[in-house]
Amino acid sequence: MIDKSEQVWSFLFSRYMEGKAFLSSAWGSIPEFSPNEFCYITPLAYPVAVLEVDVMERTREDFSVVEKAILKMIKNGISEPRYIARLLGITESYAEKMKRLLYSNGHIGKAGITELGEESLKEDKSIKLNEAKQKIYVDGIAGNPISIREFINEKVFRSPAKSGSSVPHLEPIDQVETEQLIRSIRANYTDYVDKGEFSLHINVDTITDITFVETKYAIAYYLENAAGECMIICQCYDSTAKSMKKRTYWRALYSNRLSLLERYGLGGQEVTHDYMSSARVTQMRELLEEERKTKEEQFLNQVEQLCPFNWEKTQIEIDDPVRIVISKDSIGAYNKYILNMLYGLGRQGADYIILGITFGRYAVIESQDEDLLELARRYALVGTSKEKRASIASAVDGLLLSEQGGALFLDVLKKVVESIELDD
Numbered sequence: 001m002i003d004k005s006e007q008v009w010s011f012l013f014s015r016y017m018e019g020k021a022f023l024s025s026a027w028g029s030i031p032e033f034s035p036n037e038f039c040y041i042t043p044l045a046y047p048v049a050v051l052e053v054d055v056m057e058r059t060r061e062d063f064s065v066v067e068k069a070i071l072k073m074i075k076n077g078i079s080e081p082r083y084i085a086r087l088l089g090i091t092e093s094y095a096e097k098m099k100r101l102l103y104s105n106g107h108i109g110k111a112g113i114t115e116l117g118e119e120s121l122k123e124d125k126s127i128k129l130n131e132a133k134q135k136i137y138v139d140g141i142a143g144n145p146i147s148i149r150e151f152i153n154e155k156v157f158r159s160p161a162k163s164g165s166s167v168p169h170l171e172p173i174d175q176v177e178t179e180q181l182i183r184s185i186r187a188n189y190t191d192y193v194d195k196g197e198f199s200l201h202i203n204v205d206t207i208t209d210i211t212f213v214e215t216k217y218a219i220a221y222y223l224e225n226a227a228g229e230c231m232i233i234c235q236c237y238d239s240t241a242k243s244m245k246k247r248t249y250w251r252a253l254y255s256n257r258l259s260l261l262e263r264y265g266l267g268g269q270e271v272t273h274d275y276m277s278s279a280r281v282t283q284m285r286e287l288l289e290e291e292r293k294t295k296e297e298q299f300l301n302q303v304e305q306l307c308p309f310n311w312e313k314t315q316i317e318i319d320d321p322v323r324i325v326i327s328k329d330s331i332g333a334y335n336k337y338i339l340n341m342l343y344g345l346g347r348q349g350a351d352y353i354i355l356g357i358t359f360g361r362y363a364v365i366e367s368q369d370e371d372l373l374e375l376a377r378r379y380a381l382v383g384t385s386k387e388k389r390a391s392i393a394s395a396v397d398g399l400l401l402s403e404q405g406g407a408l409f410l411d412v413l414k415k416v417v418e419s420i421e422l423d424d
Contacts, residue, residue, distance in 0.1 A: 005305075012306040012355060013337055018043070019354030019362070020340065022221060025235055027348075030250050031265040035352055039320035040224040040288070040360030044232060045217040046253060047140025047170055049178075051185075054209040057132045057201065060125040066090065070098050071121060075113045129205055136192060136199050139253065140215055141170055141277040143181040145192045145199050170280050182210040220253055222284075222360065226320075230281065231255040233266065254281060291359040299358045306353065307341070307365075308333035321352075321362045327369035334400065334409040339393055341365055342413075345373065346380030375414050382420040392416055 022043075026033045035041060063071075070084055078084060081095040088095070102108045105128050107117035120127045139146045185192055189207050193200045220234040232254040241247040252266040256278060292299075296318075303322070304311065310332035315325040331338060344351030344365070351365040367373055383389040392413075399412045 008305060009335075012302060015355040015357060016306060016337065016353055017340070018356060019352065020344065022235075022354065023352055025248065026250065028245070029248060030233075033264055035354075035362075036350075036364070038223045038225050040222070041354050041362050042222050042288070042358075042360040043356045044170065044220045044222045044284075046220040046232065046234065048146060048216045048218055049138050049140045049143075049181075050213040050216060051136050051138060051182075052211045052213050053134045053136055053185075053200065053207060054211075055132055055134055055200070055207050056129045056205045057203045058205040059128050059130065059203060060123070061128070063120070063124070063126045066094075067098055067101065067126065068121070068124075070095065071102055071107055071113065071117055074099075074102070074108055075117070075121065077112075079112065131208075134200060134204075135213070137216075138181070138185075138192070141254070141280050143184060170284055178212050182212075185210060224285070224360065225260075229255075229257040229260045230285070231257075231260055231266070232281070256281065288359045292361055295359065296361075299361050302355060302358065303353060303363050306337060306355075308335055308338065321364050324363055324365050326365060326367050326372070328372050328410055331410060334396075336393075338409070339379075339389065339396075339413075342376045342379050343383055343389065346376030346378070372410075375410065375417070378417045379413065381422055382417050392420070 019041075023035060026035075066088065069088060073079070073084055073087070078087070079099075081092050081099060084090075084095040084099075085092040099108070102117070105116075105126065107114060107120055107126075113121075116127060116129065137146055138144065186207050189200060189204065193204060194202045218234065220232050222230065222232050224230040231252055233250045233252050236249055236251045237247055250266065252261050254277060255261050255266075300316075300318075300322070303324070307324075309324075309326060309330045311330075313327065313329040315323075317323040317325070341351045345367060349366075353363040353365065355362070367376075379392070383392055395416045396409070396412050399416070400409065
């Protein structure tokens with residue numbers, strides 16, 4: 001029989017590790033970023049609208065010698081195939097065939113050379129207009145061009161319900177606004193050209209029709225500080241960057257204060273801040289606030305289920321964020337969470353529990369116990385990679401064998417990390 005408590009812990013631990021991955025990436029690529037400046041942090045299901053666009057595409061190809069010569073003759077009033085054939089030294093049937101080709105390309109009509117034919121001669125290229133269908137992605141709350149492939153997080157869902165239990169989502173544009181968006185794209189379609197993989201091609205000449213297909217949801221992050229300033233950011237990928245470290249970056253999708261983005265080096269990007277998008281974010285914030293008010297006890301219970309602390313010897317400050325102050329006496333058991341927590345404590349001076357199911361509330365793990373902090377710092381220094389941390393965990397498991405106990409675990413961990421030489 002499957003142990004339900006173990007299932008719950010595994011679920012919470014996986015969400016905790018997702019939160020740590022977000023923070024690690026943000027620390028590495030957003031200047032001056034610190035989670036301590038935000039009281040609420042949560043993953044977010046962000047809408048991306050999928051549209052199908054019927055277009056006329058303009059192509060340019062080299063003329064064949066005969067094709068160009070016949071088009072010039074028609075421009076000068078020579079259109080009879082027998083005269084064309086005689087002047088060019090070709091058969092009359094071939095001249096008729098080339099006229100049909102020019103007609104199908106739109107270069108000539110019943111009245112002679114067309115405007116497109118004139119343009120083709122002027123540019124010395126055979127310019128053609130062809131019907132085509134293109135699929136484009138746009139920001140689901142603002143209508144700005146966006147590529148879902150830019151989201152490095154591969155979790156893309158067809159409905160917010162599939163984005164995970166309690167993960168908030170933004171409502172996409174409604175039918176009336178969809179019609180407004182379609183009119184806007186028609187009038188300003190060049191704004192949607194060459195903006196990524198799923199944008200209009202550079203050879204679009206005119207738009208003949210636009211149809212709404214569906215809304216998808218991609219994972220982004222919502223952050224809000226005590227002053228009510230908020231931003232929505234997503235992690236993106238740039239394959240053209242020379243440095244591997246610079247290939248991932250964070251893009252701002254929304255902020256109610258552009259100065260907040262400038263503070264973190266996210267300014268200067270195209271972000272959403274119009275009335276309708278702000279109204280949707282405000283609606284989401286109100287829902288989050290209501291959920292937090294009614295589910296504080298559930299949040300604390302989830303933290304207690306994740307962390308195997310001796311809670312009688314642990315300080316908890318109920319605030320936003322919740323602050324948990326631990327000492328050696330707090331560690332009453334050993335599991336994967338404890339090692340990950342100690343690594344965060346040793347590297348950043350604190351560990352953060354962002355579960356993604358707590359409506360933006362998160363917890364900060366801190367310590368004033370110098371012995372515990374020194375052990376955590378030593379562990380962070382020697383556990384510089386996942387492989388090294390896995391090796392340390394294996395050594396600890398081997399020494400502990402089947403024994404349990406917080407003090408014993410810390411003694412064993414200290415023995416293991418002190419036996420490892422520091423990298424130069």
